[in-house]
Amino acid sequence: xxxxxxxxxxxxxxxxxxxxxxxxxxxxxxxxxxxxxxxxxxxxxxxxxxxxxxxxxxxxxxxxxxxxxxxxxxxxxxxxxxxxxxxxxxxxxxxxxxxxxxxxxxxxxxxxxxxxxxxxxxxxxxxxxxxxxxxxxxxxxxxxxxxxxxxxxxxxxxxxxxxxxxxxxxxxxxxxxxxxxxxxxxxxxxxxxxxxxxxxxxxxxxxxxxxxxxxxxxxxxxxxxxxxxxxxxxxxxxxxxxxxxxxxxxxxxxxxxxxxxxxxxxxxxxxxxxxxxxxxxxxxxxxxxxxxxxxxxxxxxxxxxxxxxxxxxxxxxxxxxxxxxxxxxxxxxxxxxxxxxxxxxxxxxxxxxxxxxxxxxxxxxxxxxxxxxxxxxxxxxxxxxxxxxxxxxxxxxxxxxxxxxxxxxxxxxxxxxxxxxxxxxxxxxxxxxxxxxxxxxxxxxxxxxxxxxxxxxxxxxxxxxxxxxxxxxxxxxxxxxxxxxxxxxxxxxxxxxxxxxxxxxxxxxxxxxxxxxxxxxxxxxxxxxxxxxxxxxxxxxxxxxxxxxxxxxxxxxxxxxxxxxxxxxxxxxxxxxxxxxxxxxxxxxxxxxxx
Amino acid sequence: xxxxxxxxxxxxxxxxxxxxxxxxxxxxxxxxxxxxxxxxxxxxxxxxxxxxxxxxxxxxxxxxxxxxxxxxxxxxxxxxxxxxxxxxxxxxxxxxxxxxxxxxxxxxxxxxxxxxxxxxxxxxxxxxxxxxxxxxxxxxxxxxxxxxxxxxxxxxxxxxxxxxxxxxxxxxxxxxxxxxxxxxxxxxxxxxxxxxxxxxxxxxxxxxxxxxxxxxxxxx
Numbered sequence: 102x103x104x105x106x107x108x109x110x111x112x113x114x115x116x117x118x119x120x121x122x123x124x125x126x127x128x129x130x131x132x133x134x135x136x137x138x139x140x141x142x143x144x145x146x147x148x149x150x151x152x153x154x155x156x157x158x159x160x161x162x163x164x165x166x167x168x169x170x171x172x173x174x175x176x177x178x179x180x181x182x183x184x185x186x187x188x189x190x191x192x193x194x195x196x197x198x199x200x201x202x203x204x205x206x207x208x209x210x211x212x213x214x215x216x217x218x219x220x221x222x223x224x225x226x227x228x229x230x231x232x233x234x235x236x237x238x239x240x241x242x243x244x245x246x247x248x249x250x251x252x253x254x255x256x257x258x259x260x261x262x263x264x265x266x267x268x269x270x271x272x273x274x275x276x277x278x279x280x281x282x283x284x285x286x287x288x289x290x291x292x293x294x295x296x297x298x299x300x301x302x303x304x305x306x307x308x309x310x311x312x313x314x315x316x317x318x319x320x321x322x323x324x325x326x327x328x329x330x331x332x333x334x335x336x337x338x339x340x341x342x343x344x345x346x347x348x349x350x351x352x353x354x355x356x357x358x359x360x361x362x363x364x365x366x367x368x369x370x371x372x373x374x375x376x377x378x379x380x381x382x383x384x385x386x387x388x389x390x391x392x393x394x395x396x397x398x399x400x401x402x403x404x405x406x407x408x409x410x411x412x413x414x415x416x417x418x419x420x421x422x423x424x425x426x427x428x429x430x431x432x433x434x435x436x437x438x439x440x441x442x443x444x445x446x447x448x449x450x451x452x453x454x455x456x457x458x459x460x461x462x463x464x465x466x467x468x469x470x471x472x473x474x475x476x477x478x479x480x481x482x483x484x485x486x487x488x489x490x491x492x493x494x495x496x497x498x499x500x501x502x503x504x505x506x507x508x509x510x511x512x513x514x515x516x517x518x519x520x521x522x523x524x525x526x527x528x529x530x531x532x533x534x535x536x537x538x539x540x541x542x543x544x545x546x547x548x549x550x551x552x553x554x555x556x557x558x559x560x561x562x563x564x565x566x567x568x569x570x571x572x573x574x575x576x577x578x579x580x581x582x583x584x585x586x587x588x589x590x591x592x593x594x595x596x597x598x599x600x601x602x603x604x605x606x607x608x609x610x611x612x613x614x615x616x617x618x619x620x621x622x623x624x625x626x627x628x629x630x631x632x633x634x635x636x637x638x639x640x641x642x643x644x645x646x647x648x649x650x651x652x653x654x655x656x657x658x659x660x661x662x663x664x665x666x667x668x669x670x671x672x673x674x675x676x677x678x679x680x681x682x683x684x685x686x687x688x689x690x691x692x693x694x695x696x
Numbered sequence: 697x698x699x700x701x702x703x704x705x706x707x708x709x710x711x712x713x714x715x716x717x718x719x720x721x722x723x724x725x726x727x728x729x730x731x732x733x734x735x736x737x738x739x740x741x742x743x744x745x746x747x748x749x750x751x752x753x754x755x756x757x758x759x760x761x762x763x764x765x766x767x768x769x770x771x772x773x774x775x776x777x778x779x780x781x782x783x784x785x786x787x788x789x790x791x792x793x794x795x796x797x798x799x800x801x802x803x804x805x806x807x808x809x810x811x812x813x814x815x816x817x818x819x820x821x822x823x824x825x826x827x828x829x830x831x832x833x834x835x836x837x838x839x840x841x842x843x844x845x846x847x848x849x850x851x852x853x854x855x856x857x858x859x860x861x862x863x864x865x866x867x868x869x870x871x872x873x874x875x876x877x878x879x880x881x882x883x884x885x886x887x888x889x890x891x892x893x894x895x896x897x898x899x900x901x902x903x904x905x906x907x908x909x910x911x912x913x914x915x916x
Contacts, residue, residue: 225845225852279849286856293863426729429779433733534871536864 116181117295119372124300126382128369129174131307131510133360133390136216136479139310139507143334143398143405144474145354149347150338155395157342157351162391165621166355168613169578170366171383172585177367178379179597183521184364187371188581191589198580199522202364205573206518209363211546212565213515214288215553216476217508218280222260223480224501225280227494233259235488252485260480263643264556271556278554285547288512292520292539296372299513306510313503314397317496321403324490326413330406333469334398345628352625357570359390362578365514368521378602380610401478408486409468416463420444423458479504516542560640572633575626579619586614717797718776718787724797725787726807727828732782735824743782747818748775752786754817755807759788759798762806766791804830 119125146154180187185199226233234255257263264271291302321327341347360366370379414437421435424447435443448455473482479500487496519542523529529538553562585594591611599605718725728751732740741747752773759768768791778784788798807814807830815825822832 222845225848228848229844283849283853283856286853286860290856290860290863293860294867298863425781426783429781429783431780432731432782534867536867 117297117372118374119296120300122377124296124303125369125373126385127303127307128296128299128510128513129366129382129386130389131303132365132369132514133358133386134307134310134393134507135358135360135511136220136504136507137358138390138394139397139401139504140476140478141474142354142358142394143401144472144478145350146334146398147402147472149350150341151333152335152337153339153341154347154351157348158355159391161348161352161355161621162387164613164617165352166359166361166391167383167387168610168618169356169361169582170359170387171380171610172582172614173361173366174370174379174383174386175594175598175601176585177370178373178375178377178601181371181375183368183371183525184518185522186525187367188584191584195580195584195588198577198584199364201573201577202362202367203519203522205569205577206363206365206515207546208565208569210512210515210519211550212553212562212569213508214284214512214546215281215550215558215562217505217512218277218284219260219476219480220501220504220508221283222276222280223484224498224505227497227501230494232484232488232493232497234484235493250485252481252488255484256480257643261559262556263559266642267557267560267640269557273551273554274556274558277558278551281547281550281554285543285550287509288516289540289543291509291513292516292543293536295535295539296369299517303510303513306506306513309506310503311393311396313499314400316499317400317404320490320496321400321407324403324407326407326410327403328406329410329465329469330402330404331399333406334402349625349628349632352621353571353629355391356578356622356625357574358394359387360511360514362574362581363514364518364522368517369514371521375601380598380602380606404483404486406469408482408489409465409471411486411489412468413463413465416461416468420460420463423460424455427454427458560642563640572626572629575622575629579622579626582614582619582622586619591615717789717795718774718785720777720785722785722787722797724800724803725785726800726803726830727783727785729781729783729826729828730818730820731824732818732820735820748778748784750817751775754814755786755788758806758810758814759803761813762809763802800829808833 146152176187177183180190182190183199184202185196188195188197188199234252237249237251237254260277262271262274291298370382373379417437417440421437421440424430424443425432425435428447428451430443444455444460471482483500484497487493487500490496520539523538523542529535552558555561585591591614594614595605595611720727730743732743749770752770752775755773756768756770759772760766768788772789772791772794773786774789775784775786788803790796790798804827807827811822811832815821818825
């Protein structure tokens with residue numbers, strides 16, 4: 102029975118408290134708002150019919166996200182313990198839920214901090230003129246590299262030094278180890294005194310991204326092509342709502358974006374005083390998280406529109422140069438504006454010569470259709486766009502500091518989901534000060550995360566990303582809501598809420614907790630598992646001998662093997678055609694966790 | 697008389713001879729393509745005879761610079777087939793024998809060596825002043841001794857470690873101060889307790905420290 106746990110759970114030692122409400126809210130918001138809000142949500146908006154995607158997204162937020170969020174904050178605040186303690190208090194049989202939360206938090210923090218380390222690496226490299234990803238290194242002839250792009254080269258060769266497949270481990274990349282050590286050191290220094298130092302750190306890490314997003318918004322809207330990008334993003338395609346995959350993805354996105362089921366939110370709210378209006382907190386955090394996603398997609402898409410426009414102009418200029426050289430027309434007589442007329446007239450008079458030139462078809466729509474999410478968006482597409490902007494260094498530094506802040510504040514929640522349960526389990530020896538314990542955990546995580554610094558590290562990370570943080574979280578959340586609504590009892594929970602917030606939860610919350618949210622979670626879970634089981638497990642590999650990547654059938658797949666290798670497709674920027682998006686989606690279940 | 701006729705014939709024939717030396721797709725010639733408007737935009741100059749003269753003079757300079765023993769002149773650079781693009785072919789004749797062409801490889805060597813000077817003479821770049829067949833050698837990227845990213849990393853990690861040490865030390869000091877404070881409090885209470893017993897007064901409500909394990913306070 103949980104009554105005894107009401108006051109301080111530690112004998113003789115008071116539970117740490119938040120300095121003020123602002124720190125608590127900023128920490129929760131920082132945990133929920135992560136890199137996924139910047140690089141996952143805009144991508145989903147793009148492939149799922151722009152503005153129309155907001156409808157399933159907001160429905161999922163209201164009926165699934167907010168109830169779960171409110172539930173976690175309330176239960177943590179009431180029972181004043183971390184995830185293990187809370188679920189153990191409700192029923193000893195539910196202790197596994199807490200342990201699962203802790204293990205998932207640990208695994209996620211391993212690879213999430215590696216992504217933060219990649220961001221740090223790019224940040225360190227942004228202080229150079231010219232930017233290192235703007236030029237290929239010269240080959241022995243000093244005539245430059247022909248295949249691939251400098252941006253791809255910098256990411257796959259100079260950052261990851263990626264091996265051709267997962268079986269080839271490669272060696273530890275020392276520069277990655279160094280970046281990872283920096284990332285963990287920064288996480289440690291913010292955690293050194295628990296929520297006291299975290300509370301100070303989030304004043305910066307939770308607010309700085311908004312500042313940068315606003316700066317980018319202003320800058321991006323003045324770039325050519327921004328308008329086309331935004332139109333493309335927000336033009337609603339209402340037909341897409343008939344596709345069940347859209348609803349599934351919206352529910353999944355909301356769920357992972359709010360960072361529920363990690364245990365971190367329970368820990369954070371357990372440090373509150375009991376008389377705190379957690380209902381208002383939950384609604385605030387949920388709404389701010391979604392608003393941030395929408396707000397972030399505007400500069401992202403303005404910049405992607407700019408990039409598409411730049412690519413389009415470059416493509417056209419290539420054609421113009423070819424035509425000018427072939428027909429010895431005076432320089433700059435053919436321009437982007439009159440290209441069409443010139444082309445038609447030349448094609449009419451000398452069709453064979455024109456066709457021999459193998460001119461590329463330049464279509465702005467094709468360039469806009471090139472979508473990317475996850476690390477592909479940040480490290481390949483965006484870095485390429487930044488090169489074309491005047492003052493590239495400034496924009497690169499700002500962008501990567503923003504990503505770093507977003508990742509760091511999410512890491513706080515991840516690590517909190519590990520530390521607090523361990524404290525509650527009384528696994529920490531009495532003689533060990535908290536600082537030492539935190540240091541040990543950070544060191545352990547750093548050593549285990551070294552696997553992601555190998556040559557094949559990126560493949561491992563993608564496995565962790567797509568499998569560790571998806572189905573387990575869905576299961577945990579499902580059990581959480583069943584536990585509170587049915588085992589703890591909705592009546593008792595309502596009494597607790599009345600004690601804490603001053604009023605009973607209204608009928609909307611009750612219906613959601615009892616029926617709607619568990620149902621939605623169950624449907625999402627089943628659909629997810631079915632989708633995973635139906636696909637051949639593949640991963641996209643980078644073959645250094647060829648320009649483009651191939652997809653490799655993963656060795657651990659228990660489905661039918663022996664299928665011939667699929668045709669090569671380019672990595673990083675997946676050209677998703679709107680008509681083909683459904684087919685391709687089955688094969689690329691990536692980056693759900695990085696929300 | 698005969699000599700005069702021969703001289704006249706030679707003077708008439710020389711340009712014709714020169715023309716036959718320079719032809720499109722000549723085995724020892726190179727094609728040049730110039731894009732002035734692309735490079736200079738509004739400040740583009742017009743390509744005319746004077747610019748062509750400058751080109752021939754620059755090429756002669758490049759040949760002289762590469763082959764220091766021979767003195768090339770403007771006449772040794774023969775240009776033909778100029779188009780509106782602007783593009784043209786040129787060949788280089790030897791100073792000693794004006795009918796002999798300098799081989800392609802030698803011309804390429806001279807051009808590559810003085811490419812920068814040739815570009816600058818026309819305010820153009822490798823991309824806008826093209827010698828078809830001669831690939832521009834890209835400039836060596838500046839390779840500093842310490843990669844800049846290491847410097848930034850060093851600063852960041854130094855600050856972080858300094859912060860960690862500072863925070864740890866201050867926590868330690870705080871704990872020591874708290875323990876010392878508790879020690880002093882404990883001793884005060886003990887004295888008070890002793891006083892109380894001596895006076896025969898029993899102070900109610902004061903926690904009797906005499907029955908706790910206060911060894912840590914009274915270690916000598």
